[in-house]
Amino acid sequence: MTTPTITVAGAGIVGLWQALTLARRGFSVRLIERSVEPFAQSASALAGAMLAPYCEAEAADPLVRELGLKSLALWPQSYPGVTVKGTLVVAGTRDRAELVRFARMTDGFEKLDAEELNALEPDLEGRFAAGLHYPAEAHMAPAEAMRFLLDAIRAAGVQVAFSSTWAGRSSAEETVIDCRGLAARGELTGLRGVRGERAIVRVRDVDLIRPVRLLHPRHPLYVVPWGGRRYMIGATVIESDDDGPATVRSALELLGSAYALHPAFGEAQILDLGAGVRPAFADNVPKIVVRGRTIHVNGLYRHGFLLAPVLAELVADYLATGAVDDRVFKMEAAT
Ligand SMILES: Cc1cc2nc3c(=O)[nH]c(=O)nc-3n(C[C@H](O)[C@H](O)[C@H](O)COP(=O)(O)OP(=O)(O)OC[C@H]3O[C@@H](n4cnc5c(N)ncnc54)[C@H](O)[C@@H]3O)c2cc1C
Incomplete structure (x- = not known):
């Protein structure tokens, strides 16, 4: 049969x-x-295609972390292109409280002082006094x-x-x-759309090894290195199912935060600016x-x-x- x-x-x-x-x-x-x-x-x-069960635990249900850890093991068994270099989380001097809060909400990290941070991500040298590194996280x-x-x-x-x-x-x-x-x-019933805008840029003078999250009370941002000096800068989280083009306000927020992470993003070429809608209960x-x-x-x-x-x-x-x-x-x- x-x-x-x-x-x-x-x-x-x-x-x-x-x-x-x-x-x-x-x-x-x-x-x-x-x-x-x-x-x-x-x-x-x-x-952005980050596999970040520890970082996402900052705001997600604990089940997401638990299931996510299983997926983190499953991905490389089927796809050799998964990069396991961890995630770096940093905050500007005025937002240091955000780093303390993020650490309290998550686990799976090591605390970095300025020297350790520079050794891990040399292109950010001198820019941040402290950070959190989640070594098991991955991206693609x-x-x-x-x-x-x-x-x-x-x-x-x-x-x-x-x-x-x-x-x-x-x-x-x-x-x-x-x-x-x-x-x-x-x-x-209850399925809704959550709009996410993101930019893809190419930068000549920054070579980040792993995703970097820049904490901010209103505009948190992440930058994901996709190889070939391409970076995804994301992402907004807006209660809307509108999948139309990114707005000027969101573009300013995303690109401005990337510029705050490293001024070389000011010289980046914008390859794409777009929005997707995440399905969510x-x-x-x-x-x-x-x-x-x-x-x-x-x-x-x-x-x-x-x-x-x-x-x-x-x-x-x-x-x-x-x-x-x-x-x-x-x-x-x-x-
Ligand atoms: C800006 C942004 C950044 C994100 N970053 C991350 C991240 O770093 N890590 C992460 O894990 N997640 C991330 N996400 C979330 C992730 O993208 C979504 O959770 C995921 O795309 C949902 O996948 P899906 O397959 O359910 O839906 P979709 O990707 O939308 O796939 C549904 C498919 O069904 C097809 N379809 C619809 N109707 C029919 C039909 N009648 N017949 C046949 N086909 C049909 C559609 O064309 C579509 O191809 C991000 C999302 C956004 C928007």
Whole structure:
């Protein structure tokens, strides 16, 4: 008897990990995506692609940290492009209290004095008196990672169809993993959009090794090195589902903060300025909503790259054994 095909709807970072994990577990899988070009309509393409479970614990539910640590181990097993150089957190002299607060809310760091900070990130020499280093955290360039996963999915035997809009189950027997992000809002009560604007720049005279977070009471910022002197500067967090172009106000905040981190960002070339909308539930914790043979994986908020691998494992375990983690799964009546 052949195993019935599982449909994964949506090829953002969540759908990619679902398709790959299920195919490697022996399921027959097809992945369908509405956009013509891979990733063109996904929030995932806008991400900084940091894997930062410790830093995110500053504001996230403890479950995000717990699941994120599992994903941190899963990513390098499938993608060799993960850079594990940690995260550096700094604050300007006037915002030193922010650093104390951040340290109180998080763990997994070592405290750095000015000398240690200079040794770790030489291009920031003399700019900050203290910092926090989270050595286990990682990052990647999202476009490269997603392309790699797509190739791996095809190599694992998944049928992939772009320009293919999912419009509902085709038969009562079909199992669907719905990974449509914000487009599934009509079916998931409470799913909302949280706008994030970000800039991509190229800078000649700064060579940062790891993501750097500059704390500020109103405009916290991070800078992620994507290689080739490209940096992602992000990101705003705005309660809106508007995915229109970045505003002047946000651009000023982002670029001004990068300039405060290092004046060489003043000479940076702006390669792209854009906005994506993160799908999120009220508690900003992802959910796996099971309605009979339709399984929604959604609400990954700021943590799509961080949590996609571990959620894929949870769905594969559920399909194989019926195992359910009550903190993530919501079992509902089939529709
Ligand atoms: C500025 C910014 C920075 C971020 N930085 C990070 C970070 O550093 N680390 C991190 O972990 N996360 C980060 N995130 C969050 C992360 O990007 C999101 O959590 C993630 O993109 C959500 O992925 P998704 O697959 O659920 O949704 P999406 O990426 O939006 O994918 C959904 C896909 O479904 C497709 N689709 C929709 N409807 C249909 C249909 N009917 N049929 C077929 N296909 C359909 C869409 O076209 C899309 O490709 C960031 C987000 C933003 C905006």
